[in-house]
Amino acid sequence: MRPLEIGVIGAGMIGRKHIERILAHPDFELAGIADPERDVVAARYPGERVVADHRALLAEARPDAVIIASPNRAHAETGIDCARSGVHILVEKPVADTVEAAARLVEESRRAGIKTLVGHHRRHxxxxxxxxxxxxxxxxxxxxxxxxxxxxxxxxxxxxxxxxxxxxxxxxxxxxxxxxxxxxxxxxxxxxxxxxxxxxxxxxxxxxxxxxxxxxxxxxxxxxxxxxxxxxxxxxxxxxxxxxxxxxxxxxxxxxxxxxxxxxxxxxxxxxxxxxxxxxxxxxxxxxxxxxxxLDPYVAQLDHFRDVIRGEADSLQSVEDGTRTLIATLAVSEAAGTGARIDLRPRYEALAAGSAGFAG
Ligand SMILES: NC(=O)c1ccc[n+]([C@@H]2O[C@H](COP(=O)([O-])OP(=O)(O)OC[C@H]3O[C@@H](n4cnc5c(N)ncnc54)[C@H](O)[C@@H]3O)[C@@H](O)[C@H]2O)c1
Incomplete structure (x- = not known):
């Protein structure tokens, strides 16, 4: 079976861990890296394709999949661009910086039919x-x-x-x-x-x-x-x-x-x-x-992502599931501020109803 072409978006602390494991993995080939710090990243990875913007990576390298390891605020919009290009995503945790942004990503991923996995690596x-x-x-x-x-x-x-x-x-x-x-x-x-x-x-x-x-x-x-x-x-x-x-x-x-x-x-x-x-x-x-x-959970996560992309396994955590984790975590923060007991079920229902559920 041919190796999967995978890109990495964001080559910071965790992005570099992923790159290291991709380079050592027999079933993946590094299609390229996108990071606004292009020159710094290119110097670290001579011979690899490095671009400043993820859209250039999607257009030029046409990868099967990407790992999104940029700052939280960029996850949803980057993921949506990938979905619209038909590229499978492993998005680092948290799935997005807000539930509204995560809900848009859920909707676009579903519409595009891409495979999604959230990087809560402990599950592996x-x-x-x-x-x-x-x-x-x-x-x-x-x-x-x-x-x-x-x-x-x-x-x-x-x-x-x-x-x-x-x-x-x-x-x-x-x-x-x-x-x-x-x-x-x-x-x-x-x-x-x-x-x-x-x-x-x-x-x-x-x-x-x-x-x-x-x-x-x-x-x-x-x-x-x-x-x-x-x-x-x-x-x-x-x-x-x-x-x-x-x-x-x-x-x-x-x-x-x-x-x-x-x-x-x-x-x-x-x-x-x-x-x-x-x-x-x-x-x-x-x-x-x-x-x-x-074991190394990041390698196990990569193995699992390969199986998900090839249709041999169901994702251990879709972006929708990752959004539920975000909903519960943000509610802990909110509860600490207000002292209230927060029932999460209406929030999960709003997510299931689509991003309109949050706007309305
Ligand atoms: N699963 C884990 O174990 C784990 C551990 C650490 C961080 N994380 C998550 O990974 C993400 C990155 O964290 P980090 O600690 O590596 O951060 P970092 O600040 O070390 O690295 C972020 C990198 O993204 C680049 N970047 C900024 N904007 C970008 C954009 N729009 N597109 C592409 N690249 C962009 C930066 O130049 C930088 O190289 C965060 O979402 C964080 O929560 C996960």
Whole structure:
């Protein structure tokens, strides 16, 4: 089978990770790169086609697919241009900067019939696939609740990279907690309602440094998620999986799933159960560690995108599904500001009704 021609739009921090993996992948050929910093990018990738504008890439290279790794505000309009050119897209998270823009992308992708995948790469971890299978098979009975922690310390240099990182929208809710929301939606099911509190008491920036969210799932289970970028701890999925060398491996679990018959920890996949009798707080709860190695989720994501493009797999996350993750995450931010409990179901219904649902 011929390799797929794929372009990369935006060659920044994550775009370069994708380029590296495309260049090493036997089933893809790099069709070219689009980035307004054309000369800088061309110097980094001698011999590759580098253009300043994604429209030139689409017209000149005519790729089968692209990865959109530009800043959030460019995702939707770039994706729409790709859809109109019949080019399949892997769009980095968040799918767009607003739900309205994401809804337009959903509509245009559907109209064009292109394949779409959102870059919530954690869905591709082996541990996640194993865990999802266990939860789906009722391994711990009926899911009662989930407790999630994402607590790391972002160094000063992180905030010096751009003033937007100190402003509303640049903090742990929209940058980091979105991954937890997406993973929980994938593992547990749709989030029906959210509540939240946020604090900036550690760093004193306009944006939050710490947030606590309450989630209610459609099936009735509840979750608490604490996310902070101003705490030193071993508890984050990045450290627990060791998915990238930038975040040193801790091997510690940061998710705990509680069911009517037992519990599961993630990502180190420890199963807790009470064999040989009905559940009771008077009986010992025993642990068993389940094997599931960490793999490079960005390579697994690329493998999956290849299968989706070739019609051999259904997308693990369409742009519509990515928009639901965005809806839930923005609602956490809103709930932290207003103190309200927000029912998400009317928002999902508006999305299903098309972008007009938001305008009206
Ligand atoms: N899935 C992940 O693990 C992950 C990790 C980091 C970032 N991201 C997402 O990837 C995207 C990029 O983040 P980053 O950290 O690489 O940012 P970055 O600032 O390092 O890089 C962005 C790049 O896009 C280029 N660019 C700007 N406007 C453009 C346009 N209109 N068309 C093409 N290129 C354009 C910039 O010149 C820059 O090279 C964001 O949406 C971010 O949320 C995902």
């Amino acid at each position: 971890h082996r541990q996640v696939q194993v865990l999802r299978g266990l939860l789906g098979a009722g391994e711990i009975g009926r899911l009662v609740g989930v407790s999630v922690v994402w607590a790391v310390y972002k160094p000063e240099a992180y905030f010096e990279a751009g003033p937007w990182r100190r402003e509303p929208g640049g903090g742990p809710i929209l940058i980091n907690l979105i991954h937890e929301i997406d993973l929980l939606r994938y593992l547990v099911g749709e989030i029906a309602a959210v509540g939240a509190m946020a604090s900036n008491s550690q760093r004193g920036f306009a944006v939050e440094d710490t947030a606590a969210a309450l989630l209610e799932f459609a099936e009735g289970a509840l979750a608490t998620v604490v996310a902070s970028d101003s705490a030193v701890s071993p508890w984050s999925v990045e450290q627990g999986t060791g998915e990238v060398p930038d975040f040193p491996f801790s091997g510690e679990s940061s998710y705990r799933f509680f069911g009517s018959l037992g519990a599961l920890e993630f990502p180190d996949l420890v199963r807790w159960s009470q064999p040989g009798g009905p559940p009771s707080w008077n009986r010992a709860v025993l642990a068993q560690r389940l094997p599931a190695p960490t």
